[in-house]
Amino acid sequence: MWTRRYCWTVLVPNSTIDLRLLNYFLRTAELRNISKAAEALNVAQPTLSKAIQQLEHQLQARVFLRTAHGVEVTPIGERLLRHAKLVSAQVSDAVEEVEAMRDGSAGQVRVGAGPSWVRRKLPEAVAVALAERPGLQVSVSGGFDERLLQGLEDGALDFVVAEKPLSGGGQIYDYDPLTDDALIVIGRPQHPLAGRKGIPPEEALAADWALPPQHTLARRKLDGRVISLGEAPPTPLITSNSQTFLLTFAHFHDVLLYTTRSVLQIPEACELVEVDVPELASSRAAGLIYRRPKLLTPAAAFVAETLKAVCAAEPVN
Numbered sequence: 001m002w003t004r005r006y007c008w009t010v011l012v013p014n015s016t017i018d019l020r021l022l023n024y025f026l027r028t029a030e031l032r033n034i035s036k037a038a039e040a041l042n043v044a045q046p047t048l049s050k051a052i053q054q055l056e057h058q059l060q061a062r063v064f065l066r067t068a069h070g071v072e073v074t075p076i077g078e079r080l081l082r083h084a085k086l087v088s089a090q091v092s093d094a095v096e097e098v099e100a101m102r103d104g105s106a107g108q109v110r111v112g113a114g115p116s117w118v119r120r121k122l123p124e125a126v127a128v129a130l131a132e133r134p135g136l137q138v139s140v141s142g143g144f145d146e147r148l149l150q151g152l153e154d155g156a157l158d159f160v161v162a163e164k165p166l167s168g169g170g171q172i173y174d175y176d177p178l179t180d181d182a183l184i185v186i187g188r189p190q191h192p193l194a195g196r197k198g199i200p201p202e203e204a205l206a207a208d209w210a211l212p213p214q215h216t217l218a219r220r221k222l223d224g225r226v227i228s229l230g231e232a233p234p235t236p237l238i239t240s241n242s243q244t245f246l247l248t249f250a251h252f253h254d255v256l257l258y259t260t261r262s263v264l265q266i267p268e269a270c271e272l273v274e275v276d277v278p279e280l281a282s283s284r285a286a287g288l289i290y291r292r293p294k295l296l297t298p299a300a301a302f303v304a305e306t307l308k309a310v311c312a313a314e315p316v317n
Helices: 019-031 034-041 045-059 075-103 123-134 145-151 200-204 217-228 242-252 261-265 298-313
Strands: 009-012 015-018 064-067 070-073 108-115 136-141 159-163 173-186 257-260 274-275 282-291
Touching: 009 075, 015 019, 015 045, 019 034, 019 045, 019 070, 019 075, 034 045, 034 070, 045 173, 070 075, 075 217, 108 282, 108 298, 123 298, 136 298, 145 282, 159 298, 173 217, 173 261, 173 298, 217 257, 217 282, 242 257, 257 261, 261 274
Parallel strands: 108 136, 108 159
Antiparallel strands: 009 015, 064 070, 159 282, 173 257, 173 274, 173 282
16 A cells, blocks of 8 residues: 555546546545545545546546445446556555665565475575565465465565466466476375375375365366376365365375475475375476566565575475
C-alpha cells in the first residue's frame, strides 16, 4: 500500500488516470466499504466518493455498485483491480529503488519459496546476504506453486523460488534456472513395497497415497506421468498443502508420497526411503521466477544473486 501521494498519470484512451485515483480505487475495492476506505486513506468520505466518480467518468464505466452494506466491484472493476495491483507494486518498486540509490538504504525483499526451499538453500542464502548487508529486511512466504505465483502476479512478492512452471510462463514470468532434481516415490521402511526393485507402476498405483492438491506441479506431473502409461491417476487417501504434514503422516501409515529425492535429506523425512518405481520417476527443474517485466529493487536483486551463488555450489534441491 502506498504511503505517499503521486502526481503521475496513466494514459487511457482520450483521458488519463491520476495514480491517486487508482490508489483510492484499490483501497476501496479491498475494503468493499467507502467509509472504511476513507478512514484508511485519511481522507473525507465525500472526497473519496467524488474521486471514485471522477475515475468512473474518466473510464466511462462503473467500477463499483453501491449496496446497503458497502460496495461491490463490477466486472470492469475486477479487471481494473488486477491491473491496479500490478501498477501499485511497480510504482512501489520504483520509489523503493530510487530511495535505495539516493540514501543507500538496503530496502525490503519479499520472497516466495516452495516447500523444499524453505528448508534448504534459501535459509543459507538469506543468512549470507544479511551478513553482508545487515540493513536488509527479508520476508519469506512458503507454500505450493499456485499460491506463490498468484502472489507474484499481484505484486506481493519480488520473486519466487520454486519449480519451473510447466508452461514455462514465458508470457507472464521470467525464469532463471537454479537446480535440478528427480521426482520419486517415497514411503516408510515398513511399507510393503519398500526394499523391492523395479516395482510395476500399476502395483504402486494400487497402494494408498498422500499427495499435495491437484493444482500443484508435482501432482500434475505425477498425474501426467500416470496417464501417459495408460493408467488412472491415484485417488489420494490424504491430501494436504503442507509438505511437513504429508511427510510426518507417512511415518505412521503405509502411504506413498511423490516428491523430490533431496527431500529425504531434511529432518521430517529422515526415516523415509525411496520406493523404486522407475516408470513414475520424473525430473524437476527449479529456479527463480520473476513477474515480467523483470524490475527488481537492488536489495531483491542482491538476495537473488546470493541464492544463485549458493545453488551453484550444489545445484540439487
